[in-house]
Amino acid sequence: MVSFAIVLAAVSYISQAIAAPSYVAHPERTAAVKEVFQHAWDGYYTYAFPNDTLRPISESYENDRNGWGASAVDALSTALVMGNQEVVDQILEFIPTINFDLTAPGREAVSVFETTIRYLGGLLSAYDLLTGPLSEYGQGHEAVKALLDQATHLADILSDSFDTPSGIPRNTLFVTPSGTRPSDDETNGIATIGTLILEWTRLSDLTGDPKYHELVQKAEDYLLSPLNPELGEPFPGLIGTNLNVTDGLFVDSSGGWNGGTDSFYEYLIKMYLYDSEKYKFYLERWITAIDSSIEYLTSHPTSRPDITFLAAYRGANDLNFVSTHLACFDGGNFILGGLTLDRKDYIEYGLELVNGCHETYLATETQIGPEVFRWQDSKLPPNASNNQPPPAEWADFYEDAGFWIQWSSYVLRPEVIESYYYAYRATGDTTYQDWAWDAFVAINATTRAGVGYSSVSDVNAPGGGEKTDFQESFFFAEVLKYSYLIQAEEAPWQVSADHDNRFVYNTEAHPLRAKGNPI
Ligand SMILES: *[C@@H]1O[C@H](CO)[C@@H](O)[C@H](O)[C@H]1NC(C)=O
Ligand SMILES: *[C@@H]1O[C@H](CO)[C@@H](O)[C@H](O)[C@H]1NC(C)=O
Ligand SMILES: *[C@@H]1O[C@H](CO)[C@@H](O)[C@H](O)[C@H]1NC(C)=O
Ligand SMILES: *[C@@H]1O[C@H](CO)[C@@H](O)[C@H](O)[C@H]1NC(C)=O
DSSP states (O other), X not given: OHHHHHHHHHHHHHHHOOSOOOOOOOHHHHHHHHHXXXXXXXXXXXXXXXXXXXXXXXXXXXXXXXXXXXXXXHHHHHHHXXXXXXXXXXXXXXXXXXXXXXXXXXXXXXXXXXXXXXXXHHHHHHHHHHTTTTGGXXXXXXXXXXXXXXXXXXXXXXXXXXXXXXXXXXXXXXXXXXXXXXXXXXXXXXXXXXXXXXXHHHHHHHHSOTHHHHHHHHHHHHHHSOSOHHHHOSBXXXXXXXXXXXXXXXXXXXXXXXXXXXXXXXXXXXXXXXXXXXXXXXXHHHHHHHHHIIIIIXXXXXXXXXXXXXXXXXXXXXXXXXXXXXXXGHHHHHHHHHHHXXXXXXXXXXXXXXXXXXXXXXTSTTSOOOSEEEOOBSSSOTTSTTOOOOOGGGHHHHHHHSOEEEEOOBOSOOHHHHHHHHHHHHHOOHHHHHHXXXXXXXXXXXXXXXXXXXXXXXXXSGGGSSBOOOBOTHIIIIIHHHHHHTTSOOOTTSOOSSSOOOEEEOTTSOXXXXXXXXX
């Protein structure tokens, strides 16, 4: 209940003024985040580089992202905003040596989405920072130009995946020594289709070659204006998950804000921030989706009516009271849009969502939230087939917490801290800095293991249960960047509350330079 009072306080603050709150920097906290970054990097650089991912317990590596050095590329924009010249140098030396024509043995299947958000986003962000406000870190490096050349070459390779009757890409493309080969995927999802538009548009704007933008825009059009809305758009602006790459029709009506759909909605408002002249229709679609989410998906748990979560859906008449760590970016996205539009109601609603995700951290043994959680909705009858009470072993936990855990792992995900960051930038309320710091301390205490940081199996067991020996590249790109920025000094890449955003963050937390100031 304490935290509910805090949110109400933040809300009343907001209703007085949206623009330009004052911020506090915490040098001792940013120093601690830098120490964690260095430790994670040293483990990776010693035991895994130039492979993709560190296995910190076994002191080995995995090429889960095709063997192009995913952690190095993902770490670069964070090393830059932290001002870590030594790590910037190590990564910049590596960039020109990446051979995107060749995958690691057995790793020919390339995800167009993952490659776009991690590699293309990482390269373009570093290019924007090094040709912009952080040019001093790139001096004498051939690699600054190589960042853009490599990004362009990578996009040229990935372009083959758009060669379908509809123009919707297949998410899987095989990159082999004899060239690329399409997969036989018949469908693709709205997150994997709709989370290319920012990176590929930026590439077109940087190179002056419109073809990258045109490819992804053609695919995005099927999401912005569904051809079969009777199936594909169960609520206004809220769409299904998968589309047929042959005819461009939706094949289901399921969706919400979880993995598989999440960053499609995220990028609608971010495209408007990127270029508010060109992407007004994206803004309209975002507003429609947000209004429907508030009207149809808002849910409060029976045991904790003070908490707000967003339900998922399987068609308009079947809500599914489940949410995820991934979905916890939603509060931050509502807030970003609220700031952009001067919509206090969206900011207040976003702060409620942020509070809900904070509760998932507060309730567990490790003070870290779980991968998947459920609750019983307070509006629907408690015996409805989609609204069952918790399993008996979770009854007590649910009574206090307002959710129960369906999948208990934590894989070094950023979304809860990401939303604290937007909440703080919108309000200047230092409560959100403290929440981010508490989460960071808990993550450091629970996941620091072996020569780096490891995913854990159970956030509600002492020590997080088993260490599952995997340090995801987004720990560098996202967790450590948002943990740092929320405590850091003002800078041109900090999110602004007063319509002056010079950068837009891709879904992997790589800041890309906005085309003009929005509004
Ligand atoms: C992975 O690391 C090993 C050991 O350093 C090295 O021999 C190998 O070439 C690397 N593979 C890739 C794909 O980077
Ligand atoms: C996709 O559309 C094509 C052409 O209409 C059809 O033959 C195929 O069965 C569809 N596949 C799926 C998975 O819906
Ligand atoms: C749920 O409970 C109500 C009230 O007891 C009852 O009328 C209804 O038939 C029940 N519905 C189901 C699906 O069991
Ligand atoms: C992170 O963990 C290390 C090792 O346990 C510890 O020395 C350091 O103080 C921790 N940092 C924070 C901010 O808790």
